[in-house]
Amino acid sequence: MTTVTKLTGNPTMAVQRKTSLMNRFWRWEASGILVALVALVLVLSFTTGNFLSSYNLVVVARQAAFVGLVALGQTMVLLVGGIDLSVGAAAGLSAIVGSLLLTSVGVNPYLVIPLTMLFGMGLGLINGVFVAGLRLNPFIVTLATWEIFAGLTLVITQGYPIRPLGEPFTFFGKGDVFGVPNPVVIFVVLGAALIWLLTQTRFGRNVFAVGGNREAAILAGIHVKRDEFLAFGLAGMFAALAGILYASRMDAGQPSVGEGWLMGCITAAILGGTSLRGGQGSIVGTMMGALLLAVLANGTVLLNVSGFWQRVIVGFVVLLAVLVDLFRTRD
């Protein structure tokens, strides 16, 4: 601390001094979640015999993949300064529509997933019209569309699952690549694609600009509404993908697909350092957030902790993450 005192009176000097590797690590938004994840994995591998078994790791990864995919889209919306409460319901409705395309319409099984994603994107873009186009509050708009999507799912299915979906369609959800479940592969590949999109393309940088300071983005000649619109479209698309993959894995389009994913995906994004105010966050963080939630759920099972406690623990972890973030940004 003595060096800081010597620089008295010129705060910019203090900021400009060479930063150590450690400092740079802490400045990274996802540093907290990485530390938490590593710590949790270490604890679980010592306290349980089978956490690190390949079977268990596959279970954890698959669990992370579904909520994780939804969280990827949610992160895009959060980054532009919005929020999408309808993702879980959009996933459910898309899964049903996709299942019907396969069973009733007879669409080629390999086309079902892209078509479902397009459908989900359409659902997201509906939110986009209201939020970006008409400047309505995203919380209220997506609360409404959540009800509409969830209701339509029940209207269409009358509460009954659509099954069986059969081979070869179930391969997408059940199959694996060299032992890694397909949903996990898709999650990681699309996560990497989004990282590239956000860090290496203009659209990606615009997303941060729009969420960080909408006014500045407008003045910079950025098509703010278009970018917000697209972010909502992506959220719908990722939700639909998660939903249809889940149906594929279950061999059934169940009306309950997507229930509980909303809180999971927002929690994953926040754990990963994404700000609810927009403009700050990362895909890597969100992916680790999703993984952490899955590890926590898995760990409570392995440690024989009652499932009822799991939610209590998740709640504490979120509070802890927010606290860590508070200290991290208070430099």
Added chain:
Amino acid sequence: MSKFAFEAHNVSRSFGVVQALKNVSLGVAPGEVHAIIGENGAGKSTLMNIFCGKLQPTEGTLARNGEIVNFTSPIDSQQAGVGIAPQEVSLVPNLSVYENILLGAQLTKGPRIDWKLTRAEAIEHLHAVDDTIDPDLRVRKLSKAQQQLVQIARAAATKPRILIFDEPTAALTYRETEKLYSYIRNFRAEGGSVFYVSHRLDEVLALSDRISVLRDGAFIIELDPKNTSKETLVNHMVGRDVSRAQKALRPDFEKADVVLEVEGLCRAGEFEDVSFNLRKGEILGVSGLIGAGRTELAKCIFGLTHKTKGKVRILGQEHEIKSPADAINLGLVYLPEERKQEGIFPLLSITENMAMPNLDRFRSLLHFRFGDMQKEVQGYVERLKIKIGQQKDRITSLSGGNQQKVIIGRWLMKNSKILIMDEPTRGIDVNAKFEIQRELRRFTDNGLSIIFISSEIEEVIDVSDRVMVMHEGRVKGICNSGEASPEQLMQLAMS
């Protein structure tokens, strides 16, 4: 073919029933700096926002090189070669300096951004304006002045032929302002056109080739800076004669009680070993460059931050001020620089804004005595000559200067003894500024003591009894304002 590179033809703009611009026609030729001046609410910013496509005129047209153009958004104006450095800093706080400069215009290789090239080009634009800012820092780490400079580099990076500056120097210090001037002169020499909006009349006279005055949304007169005086400008702006704030007779302070005594105050990383005292009825000006630690000092005395070392005595009694609430109870009040963010409650009425910290006084057992409250507020509205419609109007319906007066009324009502004012006249119009400067003397006549922080050296000398100059967190000297010239103070502030 018009001689103007960019011009407005009979442009009008109304917001509901309010006519913000009335039939204004003016233009800028290539290689010319055209200054636009006027009081707050004269329509300058509305005109600039129309120029950059943020607002559309309700009547009239814009023309670029004589051809009529129709800007529906800032995107259109940028494509037509019009760039703006807006009054309010408008940057993305979480992105780096260099990315902000080329925001939305990053250099790409195919779909990919070429970060190396982008950074290099951004640095080039930044260095044209200022070469001391670290391009890799996040914008939120920069000072207000630095952000303003980045904003200007941003505007320049769109490679405009017409550059609009809306109050560019409001947050800048002497040295940075000089750099900006030379940038503008270069731009002009290369055939660029500049619209320059400013409240600082000296710089308008020094910099521009032509001056247009707006008042109440209408074009008043075009003047040649070579044979125009500041007084003429002010008279055209306000439409009547304004005498400059009179240097009031300075009472003999040696005998007055010391109300505030600061001894060896330190806060690590911000300021060091600051000692001064303030007597009853005195105005102590605090001058210095931005980053000298003046605001930090004020915030620390007020209890917003905690001191590392030193003593603060109020009326001879040592106090540990741990929070603003402590300070207010001791009669010490701080009026922050960011009035909008820290001073007013934008959704509340004028009455509520003024009475907010005094509500207890108007409480009967079960209800507030609104009648009494309004009566007392009315008293201060009259005493401070605040121009309001009705007391129940939102405070945001007032101009900046009048909002400021409401806040001062708030603390007079609270019976405060010591007022710390941080840049109270920044960004408010000349008339309201003179008014506030005059009022300050009236406040002190009523027993207040004032610490007056300002970056405008002449203002500090005009207003204060004594001036304290700070540089890099240290007090460089305290002198009677009658004995100091602006040049001497500037020298102190910069060494």
